[in-house]
Amino acid sequence: MNEMNNIRMTLSLFAAVLLGMAGASAQSDIPTPGVWTANGPVHAMASLGGMTYIGGEFTHVGPHAGHGVPLDAATGATAADFPKINGPVNACVADGSGGWYVGGRFSMAGSLPRECLVHILSDGSVDPAWNPDFEGYEVSALAVSGGLLYVGGNFRRVGGQLRASIAALDTVTGDAADWNPGTNGMVQTIAVSGGTVYAGGSFTSFGGQVRNGAASVDAVTGGVTDWDPNSEGGRVNALAVSGGKVYAGGHFLRIGRKPRSYIAAFDAVTGGLTSWNPGADGVVHAFVVSGTTLYAGGGFSNIGGQPRGRIAALDTVTGNLLPMNPGADNAVRTLALSGTTLYAAGEFSDMGGQPRDRLAALDAATGSVLEWNPGVDGMVLALAVSGAVVYAGGEFVIVGGEPRNRLAAFDTATGGFTAWNPGADGTVRALAVSGDTVYAGGEFTGAGGQPRDRLAAVDAVTGEVAEWNPGADNTVLTLAATETTVYAGGEFTKIGGQARNRIAAIDLATGGVKSWNTGVSNPVKALAVSGTTLYVGGDFYYSGSQYRYFMAAYDAETGALLPWNPNLNGKVSALAVSGGVLYAGGDFTSVGWKVRNRIAAIDLETGAAGLWNPGANGRVAALAVSGTTVYAGGEFTEIGGRERGGIVALDTETGSATDWNPRMDGTVNALALSPNAVHAGGAFTGMDGNDWPYYAQFELPVPAYALRYTAGANGSLSGESSQTVNHGSDGAPVTAVPDADCHFVQWSDGVTENPRVDVNVTGDITVEAIFAMDTIEGEGEGEGEGEGEGEG
Numbered sequence: 001m002n003e004m005n006n007i008r009m010t011l012s013l014f015a016a017v018l019l020g021m022a023g024a025s026a027q028s029d030i031p032t033p034g035v036w037t038a039n040g041p042v043h044a045m046a047s048l049g050g051m052t053y054i055g056g057e058f059t060h061v062g063p064h065a066g067h068g069v070p071l072d073a074a075t076g077a078t079a080a081d082f083p084k085i086n087g088p089v090n091a092c093v094a095d096g097s098g099g100w101y102v103g104g105r106f107s108m109a110g111s112l113p114r115e116c117l118v119h120i121l122s123d124g125s126v127d128p129a130w131n132p133d134f135e136g137y138e139v140s141a142l143a144v145s146g147g148l149l150y151v152g153g154n155f156r157r158v159g160g161q162l163r164a165s166i167a168a169l170d171t172v173t174g175d176a177a178d179w180n181p182g183t184n185g186m187v188q189t190i191a192v193s194g195g196t197v198y199a200g201g202s203f204t205s206f207g208g209q210v211r212n213g214a215a216s217v218d219a220v221t222g223g224v225t226d227w228d229p230n231s232e233g234g235r236v237n238a239l240a241v242s243g244g245k246v247y248a249g250g251h252f253l254r255i256g257r258k259p260r261s262y263i264a265a266f267d268a269v270t271g272g273l274t275s276w277n278p279g280a281d282g283v284v285h286a287f288v289v290s291g292t293t294l295y296a297g298g299g300f301s302n303i304g305g306q307p308r309g310r311i312a313a314l315d316t317v318t319g320n321l322l323p324m325n326p327g328a329d330n331a332v333r334t335l336a337l338s339g340t341t342l343y344a345a346g347e348f349s350d351m352g353g354q355p356r357d358r359l360a361a362l363d364a365a366t367g368s369v370l371e372w373n374p375g376v377d378g379m380v381l382a383l384a385v386s387g388a389v390v391y392a393g394g395e396f397v398i399v400g401g402e403p404r405n406r407l408a409a410f411d412t413a414t415g416g417f418t419a420w421n422p423g424a425d426g427t428v429r430a431l432a433v434s435g436d437t438v439y440a441g442g443e444f445t446g447a448g449g450q451p452r453d454r455l456a457a458v459d460a461v462t463g464e465v466a467e468w469n470p471g472a473d474n475t476v477l478t479l480a481a482t483e484t485t486v487y488a489g490g491e492f493t494k495i496g497g498q499a500r501n502r503i504a505a506i507d508l509a510t511g512g513v514k515s516w517n518t519g520v521s522n523p524v525k526a527l528a529v530s531g532t533t534l535y536v537g538g539d540f541y542y543s544g545s546q547y548r549y550f551m552a553a554y555d556a557e558t559g560a561l562l563p564w565n566p567n568l569n570g571k572v573s574a575l576a577v578s579g580g581v582l583y584a585g586g587d588f589t590s591v592g593w594k595v596r597n598r599i600a601a602i603d604l605e606t607g608a609a610g611l612w613n614p615g616a617n618g619r620v621a622a623l624a625v626s627g628t629t630v631y632a633g634g635e636f637t638e639i640g641g642r643e644r645g646g647i648v649a650l651d652t653e654t655g656s657a658t659d660w661n662p663r664m665d666g667t668v669n670a671l672a673l674s675p676n677a678v679h680a681g682g683a684f685t686g687m688d689g690n691d692w693p694y695y696a697q698f699e700l701p702v703p704a705y706a707l708r709y710t711a712g713a714n715g716s717l718s719g720e721s722s723q724t725v726n727h728g729s730d731g732a733p734v735t736a737v738p739d740a741d742c743h744f745v746q747w748s749d750g751v752t753e754n755p756r757v758d759v760n761v762t763g764d765i766t767v768e769a770i771f772a773m774d775t776i777e778g779e780g781e782g783e784g785e786g787e788g789e790g791e792g
Helices: 003-020 779-791
Strands: 036-038 042-048 051-056 060-063 068-072 089-094 100-104 117-120 135-145 148-158 166-170 187-193 196-201 214-218 236-242 245-250 263-267 284-290 293-298 311-315 332-338 341-346 359-363 380-386 389-394 407-411 428-434 437-442 455-459 476-481 485-490 503-507 524-530 533-538 551-555 572-578 581-586 599-603 620-626 629-634 647-651 668-674 677-682 695-699 703-711 715-719 722-726 734-738 742-747 765-773
Touching: 036 695, 042 437, 042 677, 051 428, 051 437, 051 668, 051 677, 068 100, 089 389, 100 148, 100 380, 100 389, 135 196, 148 187, 148 196, 196 236, 196 245, 236 293, 245 284, 245 293, 293 332, 293 341, 332 389, 341 380, 341 389, 428 485, 437 476, 437 485, 485 524, 485 533, 524 581, 533 572, 533 581, 572 629, 581 620, 581 629, 620 677, 629 668, 629 677, 703 715, 703 734, 715 765, 734 742, 734 765
Parallel strands: 042 428, 042 668, 089 135, 089 380, 135 187, 187 236, 236 284, 284 332, 332 380, 428 476, 476 524, 524 572, 572 620, 620 668, 703 765
Antiparallel strands: 036 060, 042 051, 051 407, 068 389, 089 100, 100 117, 100 135, 135 148, 148 166, 187 196, 196 214, 236 245, 245 263, 284 293, 293 311, 332 341, 341 359, 380 389, 428 437, 437 455, 476 485, 485 503, 524 533, 533 551, 572 581, 581 599, 620 629, 629 647, 668 677, 677 695, 703 722, 715 734, 742 765
16 A cells, blocks of 8 residues: 555544544643744645645745843844734843833733733743733833833833833833823933933923923933934934933934934034934944944945945944944844844845845854845844844734745644745645645746746655646636546636636546546635546536536536526535535625525535535635534634634534634634644734734544443443543553452453453443453363262
């Protein structure tokens, strides 16, 4: 038996086990921890053996980390344990004890509700006691000084008090201090020096005084000082204090009532504009100072009169540009310094001519790019260093990982993506597997570096693109494969150079288009094969010259249109076959004049809608059947009589939704089953309030079996005579204990082991211990001799 047959047999046995199991543990709503995800929508999935293949719009895959992550300062490795934050992180600062204060636009940190502010302890846990009463849009700036956390952003209440976009919180309790200057706009940056707090942003009033974009406040009283740089027509993004000067960077072209392009310096006491004037040709986002060196990051390409790609080092005294010149290919948003290492982060994918996805470490003196290279999939907005750890926050959700252009595969046991990497140059909309090949369809014109018009065949192990190349003239939306044929549906009117209206049959070995040529009037969106029949769903109204509203059935070999005609009133997006039933999902509201809202069970022979009627209030886009459960994905918020966001598990008998409820926040486009899990892909970015984008894996309920042991005549049992054991687990020992003058013979299923331990249980077990009375040695012989002597 070859490997593929073994895989099919395993899957078949698994389905049989599900159907016959005595019970099962509840299915978890939480995705499997450690499973990698993608950075863009997933439209298609297919499972084969221990692999699950995904296709879509993504370009990167990796471990899901949330929006903030602690990284090893030397290696870039992600910390083993940290709370995932479910929204963008704009600011972070070390707490001085190995932990972090983090601010942004989020509502959860780990499993705890935290609105825009959180304190993460040194052990990676969320501080259970520190939870400021935050009301507002976001936190953009943080600074720690003298037992207080200064907070800036866009908010109206924090720490139990009304505070207009700036506040000081107790670092232990989270309570707001009396300090309360208030402002009428967003605070973007905060710097503390001695007894003064400097703030920059987009405000025009501060502490009741006119202040445009920058202000300073007494750190004790909250009173606004006379310091007034007056940024005209541009936000202040960055402030740094050193050597009696305050350095300001932002969007301004005029500040201190004089021209200054994006960068300037002021006397820290008087607020007078100094002669320091390097000038830049683009926005400045970030500063960090070391001695007489000011490091600047932003969107500029020239500063100090010389080319500098978005990062530069300036003399704090003269404003002269220093030699350090790594150069980034996109904006630098934040900087942090630790010893001789300068950490830079932002939107770039290249630093110093080396690939660096939005995070890089540089030699602070020379600008040489260091090996440190964690890489993330989205913009980084915040950096802070404490000891041997760098905390990074932003809009990313993946840390590390690998580039994968619209096609990827992962190991279903470990959750990690594999080396399989054919790549496609456009969106992948459909996947199917047959033998050792993965077939892909979509909008692409190239795969694996070779021209492939919207159809490709890829080796399931190596990722090499096969010579199979029929080509389609428009999008392929759905695929189904048998051992001899690949069926394709979509928007095309030609395939393999031959006219085929939106549906075609292609030789699996050669890629040649078969004579099978039925055609439908509008796009085909779903295909399913059962025996010798191909079932088709989509947007069409007729096939050939006969009306078929949104669904049709064909002879899979000849292409002949069959009489089967369920007659729906709306589009069909998904099909799945199980146990003589065709499950259909889409936008329809009736099947054969019976009310069926967007999901139905249709008889494979008659085309009649069955009694099964969960009903959904939004489109059903994906279906998969496992034993007595139908998994459905789509755009709905209610189905099976219960509120369910985008995904649901339905009972095949009643149509009722089970208790399983991940609560996706967006559309589920695709579902796939592997022996131990259900896989969901789509346009969702989170579930149940937690950030989790585009792909998730959920463990299937573990089958549980009943073990029943009884004792026959002349004996009893010792141990647990009634047990419940999960699939693949071992039972507890049970001993057959014979009565006096009796002995154990065997169990009723022929097992002679005693004590008995049933291992790797895969089904219910009911057995009886069989006993027998002992035979007394010599008893029969003595009786015979006595009888003979009496007769004589």
